[in-house]
Structure formats: C-alpha cells, structure tokens
Amino acid sequence: METVRRTIPEALLVEILARLPVRSIARFKSVCKRWKSVIESDYIRRLFVSLHRHSSSSWSLMFRTEYCRHITQPIGFHGCETWDLPKSLVSYIMPFQRYPNLPTSEYYFKASSNGLIWIDVFLSRNQNMVYSYKSFVGNPVLQQWVEIPPAPDPWAKSKIPWYQNPFSAVGMVTRVEHGIVSSFKMVRTIQMEMFDRKVEGMYLWRVCVYSSETGLWTIKKLFSTRAVGNYGFDSLNGVLYMWDRFMFCNGPGVLIAHDFYGPEADDQCQIIPLPGVDHKKARRCLTTSVEDVIFIEAIYRRLSVWRLNNEDISERWQLIWEINMPSVVSDVNCFPLAMNPFDSGIVYLWLRQDRCLASGNLRTEEFIVHQESDDWSSSSEGDCCRINNSDTAGHLEEFCNGVVMLSQFVLPRWMDSVPQPPT
Known part of the structure; x- marks a missing residue:
C-alpha cells in the first residue's frame, strides 16, 4: 500500500x-x-x-530587592489567556536554573522592561565585604537567559579602588521594533557628584551602560540639575525615569529622565516637576500604565491620579482621576502602590493598619480588600491571582515618607527570543 x-x-x-x-x-x-x-x-x-x-497578559508587582532580601511579589496575575501560565511569575525565577542550589535570599530582582527581567545572583562575599555576583537578563517563563559580563573598573588607571557595588543598579531600557524587543541596555551608577563646586545645582552622573547590540559596557557622562539615586522606578520607550526630592521636604519632588536610546551626544537629563501638593500626610507612588507614566497621591480620603504628557511640555501632567475613597481605605496609612499596567482605571493600595492589599475601580469607585492567597485563587478579572500580604508588610512597615516605586514585570502579548549579544 x-x-x-x-x-x-x-x-x-x-x-x-x-x-x-x-x-x-x-x-x-x-x-x-x-x-x-x-x-x-x-x-x-x-x-x-x-x-x-x-486579552490580558500575565504580570506582577515586584519589589526591587536590596541587601539580604528575597524576591517579593505583592500581587501577581497568571493563567491569563495570552500566556496561560499555571503559576505566578516569581515561581519561574526561583530557583534560578543556572544556580539551583543557591538560597533564595541570594537572588536580587533589579529591573524589568517589556517582558525582560534583570536578576543579580550573589555567589559570595569576602571579609572586606566585596561581593562576587553574576548578572542575567532574560525571560524566566521561556527560561532564556543571557549572562552579562562584569562591568569594567572605571578607575583602572588610578589608585582609587572601585568595587562593583551590587546595589548600584539603576535600571534597564529596551528597544522595540515591530512589536519585538530587539535590544536592551542595563545602567549602573559609578559616581554622582557636584559637577562644579563653584556652581551649585549641576551634578555629574557617571554610569556604566551595557548594550546587547555590542555585548560591551561603556562609560557615559550625564549631567543633571538634581542628584540621581540608585534606582530608576521604570522605563518606557527607551527612557529611564528616576525620582528625587530635597531632604526634609514634604513635596512630591521631581522626575529625572534620560533617553538611553537617544542621540549619543545628548548628555542632559530632563527634570520634570511632579504634580501634587506639599503636605506631610500625602502618600504617593510612581507607576506606569498603558505606556504612560502615572503619579498617584492620596491625602486622607482624596485620591488623585495624573498622567505624564510628553506631547505638551507646557502642561506636563494631566489629571485623569480624582475621587473620595470609601471608608475601608480612608485612613492616613493608605499607601498607593501601582496602577494596573493594562487599565489606568484600576489602582492598587496598601492598607498599613490592616496589613493587606486593596484594589479599586476608579470608574465605579468600588474597592476590594484582598486577603493572603495562593497561586490558584481566582481574581475578579477571571485570572488566577496570588496576593502576598505578609512579605509586603515586611517591606513597607518602615516606609512612612517619600514615593513608593514598585516595578511592574509585565509579559508582552508576544515574545520573541531574548536578544543575544554578538559572539
């Protein structure tokens, strides 16, 4: 036959x-x-x-871990139609397959952008507190990782010792072409100092920048009228956003922004004043949603939400929501945490007194208090949702001032292979 x-x-x-x-x-x-x-x-x-x-996609709110803390996810959505994951995103990170026997306290989440995640894995430290660690960028769900070579010593020609401070990570930016991440850059701070001590208000910010397009680290000098801290809060379209505020000030502070995919000659950081009022009881957060930078401020029962307007520099912030919250979240210990990455009408709050997470629909002004849950709990949006109140409380119990800046690790609607540097 x-x-x-x-x-x-x-x-x-x-x-x-x-x-x-x-x-x-x-x-x-x-x-x-x-x-x-x-x-x-x-x-x-x-x-x-x-x-x-x-369809929604899987995503998590993540704390940028520092010192000796493990990777913490306050809330995570999985089981979404786009990816159909059986467990939360943080479960795909730990244990890290390159070092499966390493204790979970030695994994550090640094940054994420367009579905890529930056993880530092600490291997050892000597008696001088010099750390030995490796950095990886990849997609934990697809288990595709790129090991990043160590950053160069910027003081190699001088007698100044420089150790690669594992806590100096600032952030990661990506380039997207036709819906696919084509490359990424990692940014670490080397030095922040006054540029000219005779002229106040100008800072020199030296950074090491790794590019997946070249597979190399380069040292870049940037200038800013405000000091830049160790962490950016997020990145959009190649622009890394950071936050700063003058000491002993109750105001919201400013955004410091730089486009790391912009012209090479561009060495100036943008300074964008934040909206809001100077109030010692204000609770604030910076987040992103639907490709926009979002700033949220809560004062007693009043919740205000602004969107950054990059098209009109004369009116940088647009007020998109302003509501009175219900009594369940009305005390002064209510901290806004983030906005839903796919819906700028859904906000997430931390209720410090109750030590639990709450979510609010700003369109209907309905708020829900969430209890601790496992990976199989069903959310109101129909997807599986994991709520981690206990670890979140540990991170926020000492937080009483400033701006909350969590990172959103969001899987895109389509994922190609992780960009590989040239060999």
Missing part, C-alpha cells in the same frame, strides 16, 4: 497556532524547521496580537 504523507497547509497551521498561548507556541518552535519558520514570521505575530488584543 502506498503511504501518502499529509501535511497541514501553512495557512491553516498559522490559524491554529495563533490561537494558542505564547508559552505553547514557543515550545512548538522545536517541532521542525518549517514550524519554526512559521512561528518566527511577522504574519503570525500580527495575527496573534490581533486575536488577543482584548
């Missing part, structure tokens, strides 16, 4: 694959060369994004 080999027509194959979750599609790349070619085509990516344009 003659055996006739049957194959699925390519058009039908695309229609079938595009309706599957990203995690499944990524696995099907290994079926054969034909499937790999189909999955890596622009057409299936555009079709997938179109079919899932109304």
Whole structure:
C-alpha cells in the first residue's frame, strides 16, 4: 500500500497556532524547521496580537530587592489567556536554573522592561565585604537567559579602588521594533557628584551602560540639575525615569529622565516637576500604565491620579482621576502602590493598619480588600491571582515618607527570543 504523507497547509497551521498561548507556541518552535519558520514570521505575530488584543497578559508587582532580601511579589496575575501560565511569575525565577542550589535570599530582582527581567545572583562575599555576583537578563517563563559580563573598573588607571557595588543598579531600557524587543541596555551608577563646586545645582552622573547590540559596557557622562539615586522606578520607550526630592521636604519632588536610546551626544537629563501638593500626610507612588507614566497621591480620603504628557511640555501632567475613597481605605496609612499596567482605571493600595492589599475601580469607585492567597485563587478579572500580604508588610512597615516605586514585570502579548549579544 502506498503511504501518502499529509501535511497541514501553512495557512491553516498559522490559524491554529495563533490561537494558542505564547508559552505553547514557543515550545512548538522545536517541532521542525518549517514550524519554526512559521512561528518566527511577522504574519503570525500580527495575527496573534490581533486575536488577543482584548486579552490580558500575565504580570506582577515586584519589589526591587536590596541587601539580604528575597524576591517579593505583592500581587501577581497568571493563567491569563495570552500566556496561560499555571503559576505566578516569581515561581519561574526561583530557583534560578543556572544556580539551583543557591538560597533564595541570594537572588536580587533589579529591573524589568517589556517582558525582560534583570536578576543579580550573589555567589559570595569576602571579609572586606566585596561581593562576587553574576548578572542575567532574560525571560524566566521561556527560561532564556543571557549572562552579562562584569562591568569594567572605571578607575583602572588610578589608585582609587572601585568595587562593583551590587546595589548600584539603576535600571534597564529596551528597544522595540515591530512589536519585538530587539535590544536592551542595563545602567549602573559609578559616581554622582557636584559637577562644579563653584556652581551649585549641576551634578555629574557617571554610569556604566551595557548594550546587547555590542555585548560591551561603556562609560557615559550625564549631567543633571538634581542628584540621581540608585534606582530608576521604570522605563518606557527607551527612557529611564528616576525620582528625587530635597531632604526634609514634604513635596512630591521631581522626575529625572534620560533617553538611553537617544542621540549619543545628548548628555542632559530632563527634570520634570511632579504634580501634587506639599503636605506631610500625602502618600504617593510612581507607576506606569498603558505606556504612560502615572503619579498617584492620596491625602486622607482624596485620591488623585495624573498622567505624564510628553506631547505638551507646557502642561506636563494631566489629571485623569480624582475621587473620595470609601471608608475601608480612608485612613492616613493608605499607601498607593501601582496602577494596573493594562487599565489606568484600576489602582492598587496598601492598607498599613490592616496589613493587606486593596484594589479599586476608579470608574465605579468600588474597592476590594484582598486577603493572603495562593497561586490558584481566582481574581475578579477571571485570572488566577496570588496576593502576598505578609512579605509586603515586611517591606513597607518602615516606609512612612517619600514615593513608593514598585516595578511592574509585565509579559508582552508576544515574545520573541531574548536578544543575544554578538559572539
């Protein structure tokens, strides 16, 4: 009997694959060369994004860990249609497969951007408190990681000792082309000092910048009229945003921004004053939502939300919400934490007195108090949701002033391979 080999027509194959979750599609790349070619085509990516344009994607709020704390996720959504993950995102990070036997307290979440995550793994420290660690950038769900070479010693030609401070990370930015992350850059602070001590108000900010396009670290000098701290709070479209406020001030402070994919000759940081009022009872946060920088301020029962307007520098901030919160979240120990990355009408709050998380729909002015939950709890949005109140309380119990800046680790609606530096 003659055996006739049957194959699925390519058009039908695309229609079938595009309706599957990203995690499944990524696995099907290994079926054969034909499937790999189909999955890596622009057409299936555009079709997938179109079919899932109304679907949410998995995401988590993450604390940037420092000193000896483990990776903490206050809230995480998974099981979403786009990725269909069986567990929360932080579960894919720990234990880290390159070092599976390392204690979880030695993993440090540094930054994320467009689905990529920067993790530092600490290996040892000597008696002089000099740390030995490795840095990785990748996608924990797909288990694709790029090991980053150590940053160079900027004082190699001088007698000044310089240790790669593991807590000097500022942030990570990405370049997106046709919906795909084509490259990333990591930024570490080397030095922050007054540029000219005779002229007040100008700071020199020296940074090491790693680029996946070259696989190299470079040293860049930037200038700012405000000092830059150790951490940026987030990045959008290649721009890294940081926060600063004068000491002993109750005002909201300023945003410090720099485009690390901008012209190489551009060495000036933007200074963007934040909205809000000078009030010692104000509780504030910086976050992002739907490709916008969002600033939230809560004073007693009044909650105000602004969106950064990059199109009109004469009116930098647009007030998009202003409501009176219900009594369940009305005390002065209510801290705004973040905005939903896909919906600028959903806000997340920390109730310090009750030591628990709350979420609020600003359109309906309905708020829900969330209790501790595991990975299989169902959220009001239909996806699985994990609430971590106990560890969140540990991070926020000492926080009483300033601006809360959590990082949103958001998986994109489509994920290609992690950009690889040249070999």
